[in-house]
Amino acid sequence: MSGSLWLKPPKEGDTLPAIPRPRREDAPKDTHAPKGPDTESAPDPGPTPDPGPAPDPLDELAERLDGFVAAAVHPDEVAALLESDGMTDDHIRLTYGRADSFALAEDLYARVERRHPAPQAPPAGPRFGGLANCLLRGLVFALPGLAYVLAAPLLAGEHGRYGLPGGTVPLLAGAVTGWVWNQALSHRAYTWLGLGDRPAAARALLTGAPPGALAGTGVALAVAAPGEIPAAVFAAGQALYLAAATVLLVLGRERALLGALVPLAGAVPAFRWDLPDPLRTGLLLASLTATTVLAVLVLRPGLRRSAAGRGGPPRAASLPYGLFGLGSGLLVLHAGVGTTPVSGAGAVVALTLSMGPAEWLLHRFRGESLARLRTLTTAREFRRAATGTLVLCLGSYLTVLTVLALVVTLLWPGAPRPALPHLLALLLVGTALWLGLLLQAFGAVLGAATVCLLAAAAQTALPAAGPAATGGAAAVLAVLTCVLLVRPTAHR
Template sequence: MSLDSGLETGLGSGTDPDGNRPGPAATHAAGPGEHTVLLPRISTDPLDDLVERVRPTLSQAVDSLHVAAALEADGLTDRGARVEYGYQDVFALSTEVYRRLGPRLPRPRDVRVRGNRSWRESLRLISHGPLYVLPCTAFPAVLAIVGRRSLVLGLVFAGVLGWVYAGVASHAAYRMLGLGRPRAAGRILIVATLTVPVAGAAAGAGLVWLTGGGVALVAMITCQVAYQLTSTVMVFYRREPWLALVMTPAFLIGVAYLILGSGLRPWSAAVAAGCVVAAFLLAVVIAVRRARAAAMAEPPLRAALRPEVPALVGVGAYGLCSAVLLLHAAAPYLLGSLDVAIAAAPLILTMGVIEWRAERFRPQAAALMRRVERPRAFVRGIWQLLARETAICLLAPAIPAAAMLAGLYHLGLLSAVGIVMTAAHVALGGAYLLAFLLAGRDRFGWLCWSMLAAIVAHVGIGALLGSAPLLGRSGPALVDTSLYLGSVLLLQALFVLGLAPILGQAVRYR
């Protein structure tokens, strides 16, 4: 029962025999000794109480499905809809609630619809893949300087360190930015960018002490982790064109070295290092200037980060597992067959496309929610959307992979092992889309356990079959790479299983 804001005058006010509310308040003159009594208007429809209760949160509801999602999130079931309100199910009730809420209030003009991205924003996201590839043309010159064994150790070690470092720093910075603390976000990026070369140099020195390799290996690891943090800062502040401009000379001199030969070897390595240093300094300057430009006062950074520690630990663990998943299978072959060593190139080149489709998933789900009328139709549509986006993220690396395999075949460098390893990395394109969606829902625990299960399946079954290079069992390479492909498909299934309970929940796309 709810109390209406209007007041009835007189003792006889209430409802007519049909249960309808009376019209305008009836008034009778108070006689001598009589008092005028004011009674509240009583609602005879319990649905009125529900409508008024949800109005503050659902005044901007886009449709009845939006209302149904909110009611279900509030604990209302189909049985409750029947017993308490007399409607067949929650959706039938939400249709009436949406009607009674009245016309939707216009949104403020300064609120931007997230799904309305321009082609420039899409191109910015897609460009991330080529940005990751730009320094790769310097690796042949570095290989000739440090040697194959040191190069492999450095790539794996720096890849893991940089992946974890950049992932934690970017997540913390985005969290601070989302909380309206741009100065804190800038400070996080500044500290991370300035400390990562020190961490890289220390890690490289430790690796050299354990395995050998010399000063060149330390310099290579330092430059690699510095570039990963540099690209993180540039992406955060949307300065990708500047990063591409600074790194272009390194890319061009690396290509020239591949074409013209060893005479350009020192130039290729030196120009690549110089470009990384220049990009690093530019990233620091940008972060400092943007942090100083934030004029608002903010709480201390340590206090702001304290609630985020569990999430940052999850992000760090996810980054570590991702790096190990990607590198553990390829590492034993980086010293051998070229077609296996470069099998990940198509995936790295198209990671921007995968990131773009992951960013577009939520706006597309919200648009689907506005189009359909029944929860069952939404669930069916969201799974169809996931299947379509996964297919796109498989096709994106498959196209350059097919071109790369054709070129290797033409040069007589293609083997069955290389084909299988390339197929495994193409399959990782779909797996990373699913991983982005799970990470967006903070399912880092599921992500880590799923990737660990895939790694254990690959290495463990390989050990049983006598083909596990990481454990010193150098069996048939085709068996090992086929097991890796199977573990990636297992990973996809585990990710889908993790999304199953939450993907069709309409309340997550409000």
């Protein structure tokens, strides 16, 4: 799995319109100014007609903001516009006679009739075109698992630690390090892409991917026991692959990555027949070399001197995304090692394959929420619609995950029948992952990372509490999602 497995590319939001200001009329001339000797006195214009009552400034403001206020589904949207324009509470009290921006927004919302624009027509093309791309990403997430099948005889150690097979510790340590680093790196590169600067994104990947590969290699070598050197060498190749695959996935080269993974299909006969060690090694090196070369080729725009010339987003902003990668990665690992080796591997494969449909369902939730935002007239109606969409998308993902788990179990040689407790534990992990990804997509990544890290720490300290910790994490993430994402302002 690459570091961008848990990350969705950010979208550029709509900017709030600026409040048009009426032009100030020219100041009246001072009739009491001293007159020079050559100045002739103006004739008396006579009595000034009564101009009548002064216009209500609130009516003028409502007229100027009519289009935006009519499309708003809650007064808070209007208050956000007023505050973004720089209206202070003192100015609002003096000019409009209201206590603050929220009171003024409520009056404007009540004065203007709701007129929501019609939903935009769906783009031309097949309806499930996005689903095909997401399924492709899910496939390239899962195919690297065949590398472990090919390398299994080469990595077999005499003695394992912590109840795990020999060589497992350096492999897991290197993989987790790569997930954390590449998740944070992906966020930074996606931020550049969101700013429309692809060369700067390539430059960020070019600068960050090699240190990530070195970090994964160094951690694997540091924790390897004397008899686990082959596993540490494989972990070094794994770290290099994670860095290269992150580059290709962030820059949208999924099909190229799929082609580079084709040699790993040689692992399919290894399920039933013993392959020669040189053939296993050759297939692994061929796939790793192809992935690395492709990543180097697509990073050529990052070599330009003008790339990333601006300051760019702060690096600290990417830290919560790395922490979420750590927490979610540990939850997946616990799902794999908490059962028998065969069923555990099947659970990891099912979770990895499900990331493709999960990504598509995230897009569907976003699209359906925006459509409801344009058609519904009250915040209460939107909350009901958003909650229903959330339940439908989450239920669809869990259904897909269940089907994948059953299919993988049936196709995996020697795999036992799935037990109900193991299936329920897998669904709890899937729930926590999908809700965490959803919160991350809407910017609430710190809360999702904290919950996942606490659940992973509880499972590490007390393995018997695994289902309870994962279930608690899923429940907390569900509450956070319902509180944050059913508000109309979260989708603006």
